[in-house]
Amino acid sequence: MATAIAVARLDQLFAAVMLFGIYSLLSAALFVVMDAVDVAFTEAAVGAGIATILMLSALALTSRTQRPVPRRRHWMATGVVVVTGLGVIYGTLDMPSYGDPNAPAHLHVVPHYLQQSMAEIGIPNVVTSVLASYRGYDTLGETVVIFTAAVGVIGRLGVVPGITAYVKSGGMQHHLILRITAKLMLPLILLFALYVQFHGDYGPGGGFQAGVIFASAFILYGLVFGLEDATAVAPSIVVRVVAACGVLLYALVGVLSLFLGGNYLDYGVLVEDPTQGQHIGILLVEFGVGMTVAASMISLFYAYASYKPEE
């Protein structure tokens, strides 16, 4: 909370963004405390990694300081905030207390998920089975949103072939320590991402987490060795095609299950044994999600790093 206040007060945008990264990491720790390991994974990779880098890129392309907030505006904003806050706190008085097992949120569909998912889906991580199977439509929608946002950013910033902005050719390659550490870390990060991707059925993990971890490996590579080297490994056209293919894979699994006589995204019909089918379906769908998320994040980074302001 203290970090959030500091972020709000700082006029130096660079420091504010760095503090925001710390704030994200702290909230990831908070998620672990509240038993949401999958969420903590994602928040740590996204908030402390990718979001911070994207914000820094945007700062590099604009200005690094903020004009101080005028006094009158400061007090007006404080007034609005205090009144709204008190109203919302009054609203919380009717809420169930923290950790209450009889809270309405725990009584409706959740007991079904917790008790039946082992028999119906056959994988221990309930978060994964809800994500990819029970609520497969939602997840498909979310994946499409991510893809659309990436398309939007590319549309706004364009993909300029000539690379001039802050990640110049060579990047930070002259820093020996950065170069060696990056080389040591990269295979481990990629391996870990693959583990998270395919072990998501049994432990915390899945397509979303694996996608952002995978993308952060590429972003690290791009930052240290320069954008030219990164695009030599993964050309931006390939990345964009992969992002589209991920969504397509997800949707096609749904269409396939339609043709095999089930409902859309009903994986039980994919093979003879329904639980086996669920396994295969979830694996395929999560792979699609992982592809789209990773490729979208990488192309976001490319778009920012290669943007050339018009003079």
Next chain:
Amino acid sequence: MEIFGLYNYWVVVVLMMIGLYVVVASGNLIKKIVGLNIFQTSVFILYISIGKLKGGTAPILMEDPASYSNPLPHVLILTAIVVGVATTALGLALAVRIYGAYGTIEEDEIEEQESTT
């Protein structure tokens, strides 16, 4: 029900209001986006804290039955985080383009330029 059992909501409300303050008070577009992100994280914490069960553990089924925390909010927030970063990137891209067009990302300076032309 004792009133201090609600402390998780109050933490969320305070964080939310800090985010709201930044969005309302700050004229800088990127600072506004940072504020929105603080606000967003507070909503994440709200959902996850609703899903927490006293004495519960992470919802990964084990041999011996135990009480698990609610997996549903985890699913919602998991995807929301990734969607959040994608939309943040879109907002930042717009800010970058505005800087390209006006040479500033301060709201009032943009308005001045608009009114003079």
